[in-house]
Amino acid sequence: MTDITNQPAAIERVSSGIEGFDQILHGGLIRGETYLLMGPPGAGKTIFGNQLCFHHIATGGRAIYLTLLAEMHSRMLAHMQSFDFFSTDPLADKLTYLSGYATLEQQGLDALTKLIRKEVRKQRATILVIDGVLTIEQNASSLRDRKEFLHALSVITETVGCTTLLLAQYNKEIYDQPEHTMVDGLFHLSSHLHDSRSLREIQVHKFRGSSFHEGRHSYIIGSQGIEIYPRTEALLKTRQISLPSSLMSVQPTKRMAFDLPRFDEMIDGGLPTGSMTAVLGVPGTGKTLLGLHFLCAGVGQRENGLYFGFHESPAQLRRRMTDLGLCTDDKVVNQHLEFLSQSPTEDIIDVLGEQILAVVHEKKVKRLFIDGLSGFQNAVVSQERLDLFLTSLFTTLRNLDVTTIWAIELADLLNPTIVMPASISKMAALVENIVLLRHVELYSQLYRLISIMKMRQSKYDPSVREFRISNSGLEVAPTFTSAEAILSGIAHSSESTGKQAPMDNSLILRKEQR
The missing domain is CATH 3.40.50.300 (P-loop containing nucleotide triphosphate hydrolases)
Incomplete structure (x- = not known):
């Protein structure tokens, strides 16, 4: 004894x-x-x-x-x-x-x-x-x-x-x-x-x-x-979080749609639940708008969502959503969608991580949109610390079965070659999915193109498609032919070529007009 x-x-x-x-x-x-x-x-x-x-x-x-x-x-x-x-x-x-x-x-x-x-x-x-x-x-x-x-x-x-x-x-x-x-x-x-x-x-x-x-x-x-x-990575390392059923099940992965039919087709019906997606693009390409579509699609499904950003206030975001006809029912929005706007000059990155995870736990968030990386970069003294922080945060969000989109701004506006800074390349390697938004200039006109650079463990449409931003939000072209015409420098109307013209059909351009 x-x-x-x-x-x-x-x-x-x-x-x-x-x-x-x-x-x-x-x-x-x-x-x-x-x-x-x-x-x-x-x-x-x-x-x-x-x-x-x-x-x-x-x-x-x-x-x-x-x-x-x-x-x-x-x-x-x-x-x-x-x-x-x-x-x-x-x-x-x-x-x-x-x-x-x-x-x-x-x-x-x-x-x-x-x-x-x-x-x-x-x-x-x-x-x-x-x-x-x-x-x-x-x-x-x-x-x-x-x-x-x-x-x-x-x-x-x-x-x-x-x-x-x-x-x-x-x-x-x-x-x-x-x-x-x-x-x-x-x-x-x-x-x-x-x-x-x-x-x-x-x-x-x-x-x-x-x-x-x-x-x-x-x-x-x-x-x-x-x-x-x-340090966020030190705290999260010791927290025991049981894996969600979606990661343990052998059943088909649940998808998180955007309610953008053509884009949802490109990603096989939506983003896999619990995945991390980086949306890359220069200013003005529509990164924030794509994230708002994702959150509002969740509101329609009565899934709780969180917007976390640095440059726009909740009032500005709500006004933009109203103007575009997104999430028009204020009562439902207040119940299922949370907005957090943080100063981009925050000195402690762990404060940012604490705020995100606190709302995720409290509101049982299933969809998260983080609008911008610069605020996190400004809050650390080294790239190594940022890498450790993001790795730990991403792992925790996955284990909580939160489907996350992170908008990341690129610097080059019209560079035909896609060159990502080393800091962004490291971060992009941590995510399962990458969506690229870009501008293309043709005959003094800017066009917007969208493409899927990678989706792990999921099929997707690798084609480049044109999209535009209208009064009703973001609209993706039904096929890749308009983007093909733009990238080749030959943007014909459908009447003259029988092919899909750029989404702005009023514009008829021919290479021979140069």
Whole structure:
């Protein structure tokens, strides 16, 4: 028989009140452990410590904020009042602010240890924040004294189950100080410039007793205080998402149509459910309009859809749909179609991924149209990070059985050869389907052409077809002959040649007229 008395106690977590931080730590801090948060001045350490304390007392705990700096508590609290986590409720019986600066300066580390032991027991504290650990280093007579202080502090807090956070203004290499090796967890805040913008990142170097998301994660200091956004690919890697029945079934793949008869014919009735499609084209070729057709076709089938873009507001999109006669029933649209418009200058790509997946989960989205890639490119510092992000996002959307279209803008307006930038080529390799929209100039007239570049595990019509944009939306030619005439430079009318003319039959062009 197994002696259950020898089984280790279950780990008790302590929430920091910073959702992204708790996600990185797979649930939060561990009760009774000692942690070190370090970083340069201005990184947000004091905000972090106060945010932890205010959240802890709001959930029924008791906290002590001990500062070893010369800054007055009244001044620090005045700065904290601008954040949402600050509470004007009486703090005396739950949150105690103490200054240990004079005790340390005048009586040394032993006296500071006694002060901490006395106050932790007196206040029955379950969170202790010590701000200004560098002052201990400056006042300790030897390295041994610092180690003994840290050991005594750990014994005190572990005995009473008090979780301790040390704040240090270190900006050195890790593991070169006793504080780095003796604590149970080591967190590092950093801030650096990329071009003209400042990027803030947090990294967990160690966290005893638990797994955690490694690497750097972005954070900001906003109205809510510290807001941390774990890397999307790190979060999604650990989430278990069961495969949808459509991917497990041997039955024929369900199709997502556009309600554009000629185009649906080209793609064998629609896009395969759960697939990812890249729509490539230069500005003005109709990428957004094709995506709106896809979403509105879903609304007609009572399938929930999401538009996510960077340049047009929901009001502009609704107005365009109304003008084209798409999704005219406002009640049905409000029930089945969601619009999200994001600034193209967002600095954190994980915010974008979080917004998309939050709506996908909440609304049970089946059709997703992402209008533009530049907003994602602007939010990363390297192509490698973008590739990892997109790979993870695409995999998750497939596993959620979301059929996605992503509009990607090409630069060359009238280049007869299709040359994609390396960054777009990598992204296009991740998708199952590619649709190309392009302009072709013939005799001072622009024509629009559409073609399917690839569809994995599905048959499709590889021909190039002409299409036009009218008052009723996008219309694709019934055959490829009009596109053939345009590409060959011979655009005849049907009366003169018996062939299909360009969709604008009023235009009769002959090569001999040159």
